[in-house]
Amino acid sequence: xxxxxxxxxxxxTLFIISGLITLFINDTDVPYTSQETEAVSITNAPGYxxxxxIASIVEDEISEDVILDxxxxxxxxxxxxxxxxxxxxxxxxxxxxxxxxPILLQSSMIENISSISLSWHLDNDLTVMSFTLDETDLxxxxxxxxxxxxxxxxNYYKHESME
Numbered sequence: 001x002x003x004x005x006x007x008x009x010x011x012x013t014l015f016i017i018s019g020l021i022t023l024f025i026n027d028t029d030v031p032y033t034s035q036e037t038e039a040v041s042i043t044n045a046p047g048y049x050x051x052x053x054i055a056s057i058v059e060d061e062i063s064e065d066v067i068l069d070x071x072x073x074x075x076x077x078x079x080x081x082x083x084x085x086x087x088x089x090x091x092x093x094x095x096x097x098x099x100x101x102p103i104l105l106q107s108s109m110i111e112n113i114s115s116i117s118l119s120w121h122l123d124n125d126l127t128v129m130s131f132t133l134d135e136t137d138l139x140x141x142x143x144x145x146x147x148x149x150x151x152x153x154x155n156y157y158k159h160e161s162m163e
Contacts, residue, residue, distance in 0.1 A: 047072030050079050050112055057106045058085070062099060068121060078114035078135075081107065087120040087128055093162045094146075096120050096129050101146035108138040117155075128159040 051072045058067055062085070069084035083103075087096060100118055107116055116138065119130035131153035133141075140152075150156050 046074035047079050050081065050110060053110055054081055054083060054103075054107060057103055058083070061102045061106070068124060075114065077112065079112045081113055081116045083116065083118045085118070085120050086124075087122055091122065091128055091162060093129065093150075093158055097146040097149050100149065104133060104138070104149070105141050108141040113138060126159070127157070128162065129157065131156040 051070055054072070055064070055067060055070060058064070058070075066086045067083070068086050069082070071082040073080045073082070100120075104116065104118070107113060113135070115132060115134045117130070117132040120128050122128050131149065132155050133149075133153055137152045137154075144152065150158075
């Protein structure tokens with residue numbers, strides 16, 4: 001009877017230890033929680049890194065508070081950036097072009113961008129200036145200056161109050 005109790009306790013102890021080891025291994029195999037998985041999937045989304053680079057450029061050049069909307073539309077390897085900015089109180093064409101130029105210049109160095117549509121707004125509703133630059137215009141941006149933007153841009157628009 002003693003042998004039976006000893007063997008039974010030994011097997012029971014081994015069973016508990018193997019169960020605890022299995023439980024510990026299964027807990028460490030889960031690489032991410034649901035929030036971490038969501039964050040990882042967002043950072044791997046097409047256009048996310050471009051969007052973050054553009055936001056960083058605007059924040060460095062002007063302020064983070066001026067971004068009303070920022071969209072990156074991936075089309076294969078290329079991405080179209082649509083940037084909607086809040087203009088300051090001094091609304092002149094020259095000022096807006098001067099503020100746009102460094103953003104465009106730095107954005108032109110991002111490889112995936114095929115075009116940028118930039119628009120300035122007085123409020124969320126009133127567009128005071130907008131334009132689009134394609135890949136060719138962006139690649140020549142270092143050869144240009146802010147005053148040439150209206151002549152090279154597509155769909156250039158300025159509000160009648162800035163004339």
